Structure formats: C-alpha cells, structure tokens
Amino acid sequence: MRENSPGTTPGAAVGGAARGGAACGGGAERGFSLVELLVVITIIGILATAVTVKVFGALAQARITKAKDTIAEMKKGIGMYQIATNGKIPESLQALREAIPGYPDGVFEGSLKDPWGREFEYERLTGSKYKITTLGRDGQPGGEEEDADIDSDSMYEDAEPEKTE
16 A cells, blocks of 8 residues: 655545546636526527527518518419400409419419418409508508508509619
C-alpha cells in the first residue's frame, strides 16, 4: 500500500481527480449553472416566437393570395360560360360546374369555398355584370389585412400600376 505524500489527506485521489482536477478536464467545474440554462432557454423562446410570428404572417398572406387566385379562376370560368351560352351569366357559382354546350363537366373545377372555409358570395348585377366576394377570415364586412373583404371588382386595387413607356 502506498503512503500519503505530505499535505494530503488519506483517501484523496491522486492529481485532484475527485474534485474535477486534471483527470476531469483541467480543473474546470462540470455542467452549467441554473442562470446559464435560463439564459439559453430564454433566447430559444425569443427565437421561436419570432419564427412563429413570421410563419403565421406568411400563412395569412397565402390565404389572401389563394382567395384572389380562386376569384380570378372563377371569373375566367364565367367568361367561358358566357361564350358557351351566348352571353348569359350563370345564376350561381354552382352553375359553373354543370354541363353546358362544349363543356360536359362545366367550366370550373376548383373549390367554391374560400380559404377560410366559407362559400364565396356571388351576386348578379345588371346586364352581364356580377360580383364574387369573400368576407375574409372574420366573415364580416369590412376589416383589414386577413379580415378584409376581397371581391372580383377590387381585388387588385392595391397592386402597383404597370408603367407604360
């Protein structure tokens, strides 16, 4: 059995390995303090919140774009319906899916519901005029951003005008 060197206590490990000495990585304490962990968790939370806000904003804009695109497709379908029926406009949006001369499956195959799950509103106006509308996320007239109404007459009013030379 080996004797202790001067200044050591019996049972102490050689090189201070029992207290995180050289054998454990150069004398540094192991692990993280509670404060360090809380700082890291807080930073991750802030980053996750920022990403979530961006994702939901992008999803809202995607729904608005989808509604505008669907209305544009319905307008094309109504134009095809008018050509096939000598200028008549359909009584309802459902009529775009019914057989007409030259189109046994109708002229529109897309969804008749807006991205928020409600039926698009269709209004026949005077003569050959009509209006297709969605009331946005809230389903109420008016509103801003995702709650704003989108209709076939004004859906591109916020677009920048094309420059002519």
